[in-house]
Amino acid sequence: xxxxxWPAIITPFTTDGKIDFKALETIIDKQIEIGVDGLxxxxxxxxVPSLTDEDRDSLLKHATQYINKRVKIIMGAAxxxxxxxxxxxxxxxxxxxxxxxxxxxxxxxxxxxxxxEHFKQAAKFNCPIILYHIPGRTGLKVPIPVFEKLFExxxxxxxxxxxxxxxxxxxxxAVKFGDKIDYICGNDDVLPEFLALNSPAIITAAGNVVSPxxxxxxxxFNEGKTKESFETFKKAHEVIKxxxxxxNPVCSKYILSKLGICGETARLPLGEISAxxxxxxxxxxxxxxxxxxxx
Numbered sequence: 521x522x523x524x525x526w527p528a529i530i531t532p533f534t535t536d537g538k539i540d541f542k543a544l545e546t547i548i549d550k551q552i553e554i555g556v557d558g559l560x561x562x563x564x565x566x567x568v569p570s571l572t573d574e575d576r577d578s579l580l581k582h583a584t585q586y587i588n589k590r591v592k593i594i595m596g597a598a599x600x601x602x603x604x605x606x607x608x609x610x611x612x613x614x615x616x617x618x619x620x621x622x623x624x625x626x627x628x629x630x631x632x633x634x635x636x637e638h639f640k641q642a643a644k645f646n647c648p649i650i651l652y653h654i655p656g657r658t659g660l661k662v663p664i665p666v667f668e669k670l671f672e673x674x675x676x677x678x679x680x681x682x683x684x685x686x687x688x689x690x691x692x693x694a695v696k697f698g699d700k701i702d703y704i705c706g707n708d709d710v711l712p713e714f715l716a717l718n719s720p721a722i723i724t725a726a727g728n729v730v731s732p733x734x735x736x737x738x739x740x741f742n743e744g745k746t747k748e749s750f751e752t753f754k755k756a757h758e759v760i761k762x763x764x765x766x767x768n769p770v771c772s773k774y775i776l777s778k779l780g781i782c783g784e785t786a787r788l789p790l791g792e793i794s795a796x797x798x799x800x801x802x803x804x805x806x807x808x809x810x811x812x813x814x815x
Contacts, residue, residue, distance in 0.1 A: 521648060521678050522619060522702045523720045524557030525734045526594060527727030528565040530769045531579060532782035539575060541582050543782035547728070548586055550781070550814055555735045556727070558592035559583075562612075563621060564657075565725040565769045568596060570787035577611070584615045592618040594650065594723070600625040602638050609645050619648040621681065621723070626658035632666045636673055643676035650704065650723075654683035664692055671701060681706040681723050682714075691717065708734075708760050712753050715741050726763040728772045730756050733812035756812045762804045765797045774798060778805060779815065 529551070532543035551559060561583050562568050562576060571579065580595065587593060595617040597608040602625075609620060622642050624630070630638060642649060651670070655661040661684065662670075670677055679702035682690060694703050694717035705714035708726040711734065727734055733756035740749035763772045770786050770793050777784035778801070784792070793801075805813075 522558070522594070522650065522704060524722075524738055525555075525727060525731055526558045526560050526704075526721060526723045527551055527556055527731050528560040528563035528596075528723055528725050529583075530728050530773055530776070530782075531566045531571065531575075532773075532776075533785040533787065535783060535785055537785065537787060539579060540782060544579075544583060545586050546781055547776075548583065551727075551731055552587075552590050554731050554814065556591065556731055557721070558594060558618065559587065560594045560596065560621060560723055561617075563594075563596040563723070563725075564623075565728070565772075566596070567769065567787055567790065570790070580612065580615050594619040594621050596621045596623075598622040598625075598642075598652070600628050602641055605638070606641055606644075609642060609647070613645055613647060617647060619650055619678070620645075621650045621652050623652035623654065624658050624660050624662060626660070629658075629660045632663075632669070635660075635662070635666065636670055639670060639674045639677060643674050646676065648678040649674070649676050650679040650681050650702075651677050652681045652683070652706070654681075654706065656683070656685075661686075661689075664689070664696065667693065667697065671697060678702060679704050679721075683707050685710070687713065690714075694718065708763070709757075711737065712750050715746075715749065725768045725772065726760045728769065729763055729775050729813055730759050731814060733759075736812070752812065755809045758804050759808050759813060762801045765800060766793045771797065771801065775801060775805065776814070778802070779813070781814065 532540040595612040597612040683706035705722040
């Protein structure tokens with residue numbers, strides 16, 4: 521159901537902190553021209569914790585109208601409360617998404633019965649769900665047996681965005697469930713490993729910058745050119761790492777500003793990146809293969 525490259529789009533802001541809709545249109549057009557399979561709106565990379573309800577509504581309305589069904593759309597729609605999550609899903613459904621990205625509740629670390637019921641409630645809207653598993657941010661690592669119960673009891677879960685770096689867990693998930701759900705790469709720096717495990721897709725923050733590399737990698741890998749796919753990854757690796765020198769998405773925004781695509785402004789509590797990291801990124805951009813980054 522979810523195949524290929526899905527950039528989690530940033531929210532560009534003007535210098536006074538308002539959503540820059542013109543820059544958003546530019547980003548959307550460039551990503552579609554690159555050949556991505558879909559776009560993720562209102563994910564963490566969009567700085568959703570810093571968006572007001574009015575911002576979220578205007579962002580989704582403008583983006584969906586501008587995309588105009590040219591590619592599929594996944595919408596982030598989750599909080600760490602079930603009522604709040606249902607409210608966000610209900611709002612997202614007014615824009616007819618192709619899927620919902622629903623993170624496991626963070627900080628409150630639900631027990632198995634609560635987690636399963638949370639996703640049962642989210643599934644009532646009959647829209648395909650991608651469960652977002654990111655223990656490093658949520659504080660909750662979901663055990664394999666709980667995933668098994670989730671997939672049995674909540675059939676609307678059609679995929680998992682996996683952002684756990686525990687590759688014993690990742691391998692077990694791919695072996696047990698890879699033929700039942702879409703097991704999606706959620707960490708840009710380990711895409712080759714996920715491709716080797718037959719992962720069908722990546723939801724990518726660095727894809728704001730390096731989607732040409734990821735599109736090329738998937739094409740090469742699916743054509744059986746596995747060595748060429750990894751060579752493409754090697755060429756893009758330094759830029760991928762540069763996107764995470766500081767908290768996502770501030771480095772990607774800085775890179776896009778250097779490329780003339782949008783400004784680097786982020787909303788507090790995210791701030792401007794350090795002068796030292798700007799110098800590192802400038803050097804990486806100067807030396808990188810320009811065909812593998814957005815332009």
